[in-house]
Amino acid sequence: RKEVEQDPGPFNVPEGATVAFNCTYSNSASQSFFWYRQDCRKEPKLLMSVYSSGNEDGRFTAQLNRASQYISLLIRDSKLSDSATYLCVVKDNFNKFYFGSGTKLNVKP
Amino acid sequence: DGGITQSPKYLFRKEGQNVTLSCEQNLNHDAMYWYRQDPGQGLRLIYYSQIVNDFQKGDIAEGYSVSREKKESFPLTVTSAQKNPTAFYLCATRDLAGGRYEQFFGPGTRLTVL
Numbered sequence: 001r002k003e004v005e006q007d008p009g010p011f012n013v014p015e016g017a018t019v020a021f022n023c024t025y026s027n028s029a030s031q032s033f034f035w036y037r038q039d040c041r042k043e044p045k046l047l048m049s050v051y052s053s054g055n056e057d058g059r060f061t062a063q064l065n066r067a068s069q070y071i072s073l074l075i076r077d078s079k080l081s082d083s084a085t086y087l088c089v090v091k092d093n094f095n096k097f098y099f100g101s102g103t104k105l106n107v108k109p
Numbered sequence: 110d111g112g113i114t115q116s117p118k119y120l121f122r123k124e125g126q127n128v129t130l131s132c133e134q135n136l137n138h139d140a141m142y143w144y145r146q147d148p149g150q151g152l153r154l155i156y157y158s159q160i161v162n163d164f165q166k167g168d169i170a171e172g173y174s175v176s177r178e179k180k181e182s183f184p185l186t187v188t189s190a191q192k193n194p195t196a197f198y199l200c201a202t203r204d205l206a207g208g209r210y211e212q213f214f215g216p217g218t219r220l221t222v223l
Contacts, residue, residue, distance in 0.1 A: 099151035
């Protein structure tokens with residue numbers, strides 16, 4: 001079983017739509033959680049950390065459900081520039097990080 | 110200009126040759142990591158280091174070697190023992206003392222074995 005699992009998509013949505021991604025993780029002792037964005041043939045870049053109480057950054061909202069071991073990312077009012085692959089990342093209680101295979105988002109005009 | 114540099118950006122190698130990928134950082138971060146990414150897959154950990162002169166194997170260390178002689182540098186050697194080395198290689202760093210947990214990535218090196 002993979003440590004972190006994501007729906008690979010692609011999610012094809014029109015501009016202005018709201019889209020949600022989910023991610024599940026297997027290690028209940030995981031400590032820290034993140035969403036990264038990766039553009040085609042580029043390195044991943046941190047989008048946001050995910051806190052237990054949930055957190056929001058502009059159009060982006062992240063939620064963590066420790067009991068069910070899943071993380072979500074909600075993007076409101078999608079822009080063309082949001083088109084990318086979104087990686088769910090989980091850090092264990094040592095210093096290792098586990099990456100999902102990513103969810104591809106295509107925002108269409 | 111602060112950050113993480115990886116060189117070269119593209120690298121071509123003949124089968125049977127060893128090759129070394131460079132990763133340098135001036136962020137003063139303690140931890141450094143090497144990952145491999147294959148098309149449509151997540152990043153997989155090759156090696157990581159939390160302190161100079163010490164490093165640990167990741168999930169796919171076979172056929173790779175590293176050194177950490179300086180805090181700023183964490184080169185990765187892809188040896189001829191690595192069966193399928195063509196991939197996108199990413200170096201990352203993390204500040205262990207700063208109270209933050211996220212990693213930062215360099216721009217990556219695309220290795221192609223001919």
